[in-house]
Amino acid sequence: MASPNKAKPDRAGASDSASKDWRHTALDARPGFLIRRLHQIHVALFVEECAPEGITPVQYSILTALEQIGPSEQIALSRAVGLDRANTADVIGRLVERRFIHRRVSKTDKRKKVAELTEIGRALLARLETGVARAHERTLAALPPEDRKRFMTFLTLLVETNNDLSRTPVGGAAKKSDDD
Template sequence: MSATTGDDDAPGDWRLRPLQSRPGFLIRRLHQIHVALFLEECASEGLTPVQYSVLTALDQMGQVEQAALSRAVGVDRTNVAEVIARLERRRFVRRRLSPDDGRKKLAVLTELGRAVLKRVEQGAARAHERTLAALPEARRESFLDDLALLVESNNAISRSPVTG
């Protein structure tokens, strides 16, 4: 019988499970671990994983409106604007007002930004590999597929849904 509902058939009574075996806890811990690995592997360039994502998205998308960039990387508009401002100060990104709508800002990767992205590529790849290293190689793609399914099926309820 569930202490909170009085229902014998309460689905997934997570309260009874140890904290360390709950999905939210494990996902948060894996994220913390991956961030630590990324920062270790990419320390020479001083990029955060979110900055790396923004640079990668700009490399793939070309010049893009900040709102579209926000949707592409799943980070809210305010935070993307702050990340872009930091990247702009380092001359990795250039911003300008949209010629079609002066209220919108466009961002584009600079040659310096493209060069730093190329320099950090190997370190980022090592961080990804190290994050997955404990899994047998045969299970890694399946794990990534499962993560993608969880993200895609819950994307709409996110504070910053990914589109595109």
């Protein structure tokens, strides 16, 4: 997430300086089109590399968030991975069915549900490690090694700068449950 000290570009000024006629620009020369295509390609690589486990990138994000932040309320997970609450609950439900996570009612607030990674989920993450690394490496493989870090820096800058414009912004650090 963008730090509060980082200067954000002036949105009004951005439209003045970007007066390019995008409608007459070839699809494959538009940033939105290229970003969407790169996402589709990365998902395909991820699915290919992780096919034996039948896990999706979104499911992997939820599992990884739980591994990193520990038992968490569903809303905190939603914010951590930039996924709306309904979809987060749906993904969590599928992960519960496969016994990768356990879901329980919060001990401090019966209206809240807490998700927690199970040992089966931890074992899955260990098995996925090599395949996920290969998917990431394959996504960046066309770039010369010296440009990969710069690409990631620019990608991070674009995402952090525009995070608040998303329908599901990634908000602050996800908080662990109070009743762990």
